[in-house]
Amino acid sequence: MKRKEEKEQIFLDTIERNRQIIYKVCYMYASDDEHFKDLYQEILINIWQGLDGFRGDSQISTWIYRTCINTCVTLYRRNSKLGRAQSLDVLIDVPDDDGDKVAGMKELYRLIGRLNRMEKAIILLWLDEKSYDEIAYITGLSRNNVASRIHRIKVKLAEYAKE
Amino acid sequence: MDIEELKRNWQQLELRVNKAEFENRRLAERLCKNNATGIKHKLMARYRAMTIVCAISPLWIILFNIQMNVNAYLFAGYISFFVIMALATGYIWFWLANTDYMSMTVKDAIIAAYKAERLCKNHNWIGFVTGIPLLVFLMITISETGEYVIITGAWAGLIVGGLIGLYIRLRNRRLLREMRRMLEDELDDTDECSFNA
Secondary structure: OHHHHHHHHHHHHHHHHOHHHHHHHHHHHOOOHHHHHHHHHHHHHHHHHHHOOOOOOOOHHHHHHHHHHHHHHHOOOHHHHHOOOOOHHHHEEOOOOOHHHHHHHHHHHHHHOOOOHHHHHHHHHHHOOOOHHHHHHHHOOOHHHHHHHHHHHHHHHHHHHHO | OOHHHHHHHHOOOOOEEOOHHHHHHHHHHHHHOOOOOOHHHHHHHHHHHHHHHHHHHHHHHHHHHHHOOOOHHHHHHHHHHHHHHHHHHHHHHHHHHOOOHHHOOHHHHHHHHHHHHHHHHHHHHHHHHHHHHHHHHHHHHHHOOOOHHHHHHHHHHHHHHHHHHHHHHHHHHHHHHHHHHHHHHHOOOHHHOOOOO
16 A cells, blocks of 8 residues: 555656646647647556656656657547647646747747657657757657758748748 | 747746646546556457457357257358457457557657557458358348348348448548558658568
C-alpha cells in the first residue's frame, strides 16, 4: 500500500514539474477540446505505466517528451491537419501580460498545426531548445537529417505565414 | 513572422488548463486502484476476447455434428473460418502486447502505428475472404431444405452483406493508401524509409 502511495506521489510530482511540456505537446497535436482531453489522459496513463521502467538513462524531461510525442503520434487523427477548433483557446488559458506576444504564439501554434506528425515533433523539441543530438535521440532520425529538416520546416512555416 | 523571436518567447509561454491539477489527482487515484487503462490495453482486451471466442466457436459445431449430421463442407468451412480468425486475431493481440510504443523513437512509433492500423484492416479482409466459402456452404445447406422464403432471405442477406464487405474493403484500402502516403511524406528521406519490414 505504501509503495502505491509513494508511486502516486512521484507521479503527481513528475506531472507537476513537467506539466508545461505535456500541455504544449497536447496543444500542438490536438484537433479540439475532446481530443486534447483524450491525449492528456492517455499521456498521463502512459507516464504512470512507464514510471517504474524509467532508469534515468536520459533526463526526465526527455523521457516525458518522448512519451508525450509517441502517445500523440500513435493516437493521431487524420483530420487534425485541417485546423483546430477555436474551442481549444477556451480550454487553454495563456497568461495575457503581452497581447502581441500571445497573439504571435497562437499564430505559431496555428501554423505548426498544419505540419505533419514528425515535423511537429521536431519543431516542438527545437522550440524547447533541445540540442540536435537530443532531437535525433528522441525522433530516431540522424543528426544531419534533423538539421536539414529544421531548416525545411522554418521555410515551410514562413510560407504558411505568407498565405 | 520571425521564428527565432518566437522561439525566444516559447520558454516564457505558460499554458494553464482548467481543473487539470484536480484531474491529475483523481486520475492518479484511479490508476492506483487499477481503475484506468489506456487505449492500447482496451484494444488488446478486445482482441483477446475475440481470440477466445474464435478459438471456442468450433466446439459448438463439433457438438452439433455429433447430434445431427452436418454437411461435410459446411463443417470444414466453419472450423476453418474460426481457426483462421483465431490465428489472425491472436496474432494482433500478441503483436499489440509485444509493442511498446513508449520506448520507441518517434519514427518507429509512427511506423508501428501504421502497422497496427494495417493489421486491423487486413484482419477485417481476412474475415471477409474466409467468411465467403462458409456462407456459400451455408447457402447450399439452406437450399437443400426447399423453403423458398428462407432461401430468398438468405441469398438477399448474402448479397447485401457481400456488398457491404466490399465497400468496407475498398474504403480501408483507400485509407491505407492515404496513410502510406502520409507516412512517406513524414519519413521522406531515403535513408529513413525502412517501414516495409
